[in-house]
Amino acid sequence: MRAVVLGIGNTILSDEAAGVRAVEALERAYRLPENVLPIDGGTSGMEMIEDLSNLDFLIVLDVVKTGAAPGTVVKIAGNEIPVFFRRKLSPHQIALPDVLASLELLDAIPKEIIVLGVEPISLELGMEMTPTIAEKIPVLVAMAAAELLSRGYALEALTAAVD
Secondary structure, three states, X not given: OOEEEEEEXXXXXXXXXXXXXHHHHHHHHEEOOOXXXXXXXXXXXXXXXXXXXXXXXXXXXXXXXXXXXXXXXXXXEOOHHHHHHHOOOOOOOOHHHHHXXXXXXXXXXXXXXXXXXXXXXXXXXXXXXXXXXXXXXXXXXXXXXXXXXXXXXXXXXXXXXXX
16 A cells, blocks of 8 residues: 655745645654655646555645635645646645646546644744644644554654654
């Protein structure tokens, strides 16, 4: 069983960095098994095709615009995923739907995809996330770890607290 935890976002647009920061925090908090690949996808596009091909499980960590209150953590899964990719929920989202569409055409789409995200407060130019969104990074990490564990991936906690 192969899984990828993909953190995407632009680290110079304040809260847009949440997905990247969450995957970094996951790597600090857990020793991941060889069959789980953490990827800092930044604002990458088609160059991710090989890493995302024929996966059993893909977790996408990102900021999402769902209309929920800023700082709200959301999980998008199952039948909601096609709807998620039809609506532009993230400023850089052009790349990921294109990658997934290409994988589908190649018959290499991940068997299961979930998106764990947080509603942003600010997408202004800046290297720091707003405090509210920064506080959600451990929540995203815990959610990603729980999703992996529930599917039988063996994670080993490295630290008592996730930052």
